[in-house]
Amino acid sequence: MSWLRNLSKCYFSTTKPLLKPTITDPFHRFPSLTLLSRFSTSTIPETGSTSPVRYAGLGPTKPNEKPRVVVLGTGWAGCRFMKGLDPQIYDIVCVSPRNHMVFTPLLASTCVGTLEFRSVAEPVARIQPAISNEPGSFFFLANCTGINADKHEVQCETVTEGTQTLDPWKFTISYDKLVIALGAQPTTFGIHGVHEHAIFLREVYHAQEIRRKLLLNLMMSEVPGIEEEEKKRLLHCVVVGGGPTGVEFSGELSDFIMRDVRQRYAHVKDYIHVTLIEANEILSSFDDRLRHYATNQLTKSGVRLVRGIVKDVEEKKIILNDGTEVPYGLLVWSTGVGPSPFIQSLDLPKSPGGRIGIDEWLRVPSVQDIFSIGDCSGFVESTGKPTLPALAQVAERQGKYLAILLNKVGKANGGRANSMNDMDLGNQFVYKHLGSMATVGSYKALVDLRQNKEAKGLSLAGFVSWFVWRSAYLTRVISWRNRFYVAINWATTFVFGRDISRI
């Protein structure tokens, strides 16, 4: 591959198997060297093959350019970080398979039409406009497939979702600073059938799938000739996992049933039921009194709470540890999150539990210029700090902290690669838990303002806490446009009921 060294604009490692040429495209049959502003492109015909070889990427920044911060991920951590980062100091390049942030605390409400999907999705370009306006800042719809800490570069592959006219495309990006904010993935505890039959509740497309399936099941159960038992199965919604997400979704579902199903699906209203299955106690991190309140509220709205451990998931039923079979029409899985295989595969220090290890300033130790925030990271053992819970709150606080830190570093001329060695980074990141919150349907919520499970402190339940907490949360990342839409959605749901068109 000696020809590679002749191409002055190629900055990637030729030893990466990731960069193997795989793309064929009739539009690029002839070699050319079209160089765009900051892009390097080279198309070289492979010996013995008609398909071209294409390598491309964003090379290391030059002295007359701003230093480049590459952000992997568009969750709470990554987006809050980008929002705070100063585009006057840095060029910002974001790589993620989705071009928006999901406002997860409100996602459960979209499954039943209380809120619209778009009201909880915030485009990255609205959070940090620089990525679409600044000449050196970009958003790339791609997955990160590898990190080369020595060379200060990441390998990426575009996400095309099977669109026929596009082949996946590989490219590399050099960074001055890298922020890994890739989040976590749902845990299944190795239970067979979960991935095949259950729906998670972490992305907008999950909520869309739940809504489509719920409405389909409601309509199918009205079809002439469906037997009683099948009707009950179709309209049995099972939620596994009694954390805030599971509880909130159950509460939303029961609201939907109490108000909208009774009116819009009068023929089958007596068949629909919600069951919440939890191995231990629901909302285990909350105050006893609040947990009691939540249990009462859910039971009052018709949610059946079942203590049990799921052993197996089949197409139309789940099987519990004690052998009980539970037929279902809709199965939502929300038993918490763990590190993804990609995070596990990275050759970086790890925290206990397998997350990316970080120090008190959220740096990944033993490598230069790499930071990690949010659910994918945890303090390394030597810090003596505990792994923080996988909460939006933690991610948001880390993103904010790191943006301030890197702005400071950049102002002190430490923005370039390998240039912040002896810099005083100032205050460490300290997490102060502001409290936990969960809604339980009927516009009621629990707010637990204690520092931790053992501490004493304020806890609230009811409508006021629901309103105050939600409104406060909305101001964090969400734009005025979406705040406005959320308010409008709530108002119209209140006046007209939920929308039931299955589009």
Add this chain to the structure above:
Amino acid sequence: MSWLRNLSKCYFSTTKPLLKPTITDPFHRFPSLTLLSRFSTSTIPETGSTSPVRYAGLGPTKPNEKPRVVVLGTGWAGCRFMKGLDPQIYDIVCVSPRNHMVFTPLLASTCVGTLEFRSVAEPVARIQPAISNEPGSFFFLANCTGINADKHEVQCETVTEGTQTLDPWKFTISYDKLVIALGAQPTTFGIHGVHEHAIFLREVYHAQEIRRKLLLNLMMSEVPGIEEEEKKRLLHCVVVGGGPTGVEFSGELSDFIMRDVRQRYAHVKDYIHVTLIEANEILSSFDDRLRHYATNQLTKSGVRLVRGIVKDVEEKKIILNDGTEVPYGLLVWSTGVGPSPFIQSLDLPKSPGGRIGIDEWLRVPSVQDIFSIGDCSGFVESTGKPTLPALAQVAERQGKYLAILLNKVGKANGGRANSMNDMDLGNQFVYKHLGSMATVGSYKALVDLRQNKEAKGLSLAGFVSWFVWRSAYLTRVISWRNRFYVAINWATTFVFGRDISRI
């Protein structure tokens, strides 16, 4: 199949191949005869097979029940008809593969995020609440697969869209009156590749596909290393067909490009282009002056108008009759509509052009109690009347007329099957064209108020006509909820720009 005759509740024809038992379902392994209020169900084990045979349906109405009107389709015609039909007189049963009506004049606006998808989708249950509240009225998410005019019944099959936990289910419905309002399907003139590579613009999911593809192409064109030519291809939007739909979509696209792409996709804004290909003249049914205005407006907004005939559609390019190759990233096909294969296959009288033949009262001649309205129907030759254009306006007027007619018939005790033989049906349906309208982007529209192409009359162009016409149209079928949302969508688009999150 003599056992069938022993089942008093089975009303279907045993000779229909449609009713072949094909459903297997472990939940229904044992024979049972569960009879719900008006449903007949029977599960009989087939000899030599473990899978059950299931036949079910809504049988003929009894004297103590209301007569039953079965409506096939939820387009303009079917929905306007149901809205007008009196649920005190009739039970209404609607069969359609979609549970909402699409407000087609605004569909083009949803492709680029000017309006939200849900704002243009009106659930049938909101148009006619009886179908969800009345014990004998229903909405079934199903396709009609056959009509037996002698037995007064239709065969149906549920639409489950590959959902794994549901098998398609066949059932029959007896009717007292049948209204066929199944619409038409896009014409492709037999051109190869249209179905595979082009997107139509008739359903909400079409608009969703266009939006997803447009945003994907915009993001892909920013990826490092994409060559100039490929970038141009990805961002070349081609519209085939210069009727109102094609023109409106082109106008919306150019609005999107002029305002939102320039701001949100600054890196690639100079690469995106819209080309409108039409074999004849654009908006051929409009006044010369208006057509001239439209051409000017579109050209001013950067839409390239090309006179040409498409010969072949390939994955990444179309080929015109003169051999020109046009590479595209997005291809929208809107060259008009024609009768669907199901309509063509029906053993009913036909109009010239292959639509279902109807007389002056919208009845299908030679059979009893069958009516047809909207794009799927046309006057039989003996009426001497021309086939009406496939317009929302025609469908809406026919639906309204037929609802009034059947309400009258029902009040005069003609609602039952075979009971309106000698009845005086009153005034014939007469169509009076109120004018044509098309928007051309930038909040401008053309309104042609002439009766037909040769007549003289008023024609308007500009913002006022856009506003007046749109507002007037919105009041036809759309609920207050959606009128409100359309207004909110327009206001937020005006203030904040269009939403670009790709969900």
